[in-house]
Amino acid sequence: MxxxxxxxxxxxxxxxxxxxxxxxxxxxxxxxxxxxxxxxxxxxxxxxxxxxxxxxxxxxxxxxxxxxxxxxxxxxxxxxxxxxxHKDLSHHLSIEEKAVARAFQIMAEDHLYWVMLVWRWIYNGGSSLPLIQTDLHFAVRYLRPIVVSRVKSQVSAQGMGRHSQSEVMEMGLKDLRAISNFLGTKSFLMGDQPIEVDCAMFGMLAQILWNSPGCPYEPLFTAGELINLKGYCERMKRTFWPDWNQCLIPSLVR
Ligand SMILES: N[C@@H](CCC(=O)N[C@@H](CS)C(=O)NCC(=O)O)C(=O)O
Incomplete structure (x- = not known):
């Protein structure tokens, strides 16, 4: 529209x-x-x-x-x-807490994001596309090579694409461990209330947990050292996306 x-x-x-x-x-x-x-x-x-x-x-x-x-x-x-x-969700935080929240957000969006971009489109070759969005044969066939070639030049320019696969995956794991350790047993990243950084963090972690079939980090969320991140994603989803399932498009391929 x-x-x-x-x-x-x-x-x-x-x-x-x-x-x-x-x-x-x-x-x-x-x-x-x-x-x-x-x-x-x-x-x-x-x-x-x-x-x-x-x-x-x-x-x-x-x-x-x-x-x-x-x-x-x-x-x-x-x-x-x-x-x-007038919706500042962080108004109750100290300036030090705001600085920490910003640092975590940048780590998720400007570092971990690139790890996941390389994983999804280069290592995995965009092969999860029919699972995550489209069943349309022509889209999978024609869109995928276009996106893969675009992502290749982006990740090379940004730098993440120049590392070896094991280096990249290790960098992502270190980010995830840091987020998991900082979250600990808290409900949200900066305490009892969700703030802006939780939106960014949920946006990124939900992609890894639910939208990256075959991603090597996913088992660490479901039964491994990152299990508190799964609880966190589920809490965000349950609280703010009660209509999550209704929003999904039906799939012919699962
Ligand atoms: N900093 C931007 C990043 C947005 C972004 O990178 N979006 C990706 C999709 S996840 C995109 O549009 N990529 C298309 C392209 O780079 O050509 C934001 O926060 O909105």
Whole structure:
């Protein structure tokens, strides 16, 4: 649906979240979209999804339209929403706690993300695509090589793609161990209440736990040293996504 058609009559404070179409295993197949949609839910901000125009003004997904303004980047969107709707979930934190939360967020989104990108599209060759989003033969056949070649150049430019597979997987494991150790027995990353970093962390960890069939980290979540991260993902899902299963697209291939 075109963004303009989704806006309220007066165009005021209607949030349109543009993202890739729903997945089979997680509602959002992008960690950044899952982060933003989870934030909107935690903050109680009304929004509408648009799955027809997923790529935004910066050529990435997700993005939002707010009061006619197109805003790209999940974090910039979140900060604009927080300011516009007065929904600062971290207002109770000290500046030291905010600094820690930011460091964990950057680790998840700007380091662990690249590990998972390399794993999904290079080591796994995008072969999970029919399992996570599309059964369409032509999409799997034609889309996959396009994405694989694009990801190859991205991960090489970023640097993660230049390491050996064992080095990359070890780096990801160290990130996950750090997150797991810091979370410990807490309900959410910074305590009893979910804040912005939980949206980003859930966005990323849910992709590993539920949306990366065959990923070597997944067994560590379900029965290994990262089991508290599984409990964390389930808590986030249960609390903020009671409609999770209804959001999934039905699958012909499982
Ligand atoms: N920093 C951005 C990252 C967004 C991002 O990298 N999205 C990926 C999908 S997970 C994308 O659009 N990739 C397409 C591309 O890079 O061409 C954010 O937080 O929104």
């Amino acid at each position: 075109a963004a303009a058609a989704l806006e309220g009559k007066d165009g005021s404070n209607v949030v349109i979240l543009h993202q890739l179409k729903r997945g089979k295993l997680t509602p959002c197949i992008s960690p950044f979209a899952l982060k933003l949609e989870t934030y909107l839910r935690i903050a109680g901000i009304a929004y509408q999804n648009d799955f027809d125009e997923p790529m935004g003004p910066k050529g990435k997904t997700p993005w939002i339209t707010l009061n006619g303004k197109k805003v790209g980047d999940s974090q910039l969107c979140l900060e604009l929403l927080s300011e516009t709707f």
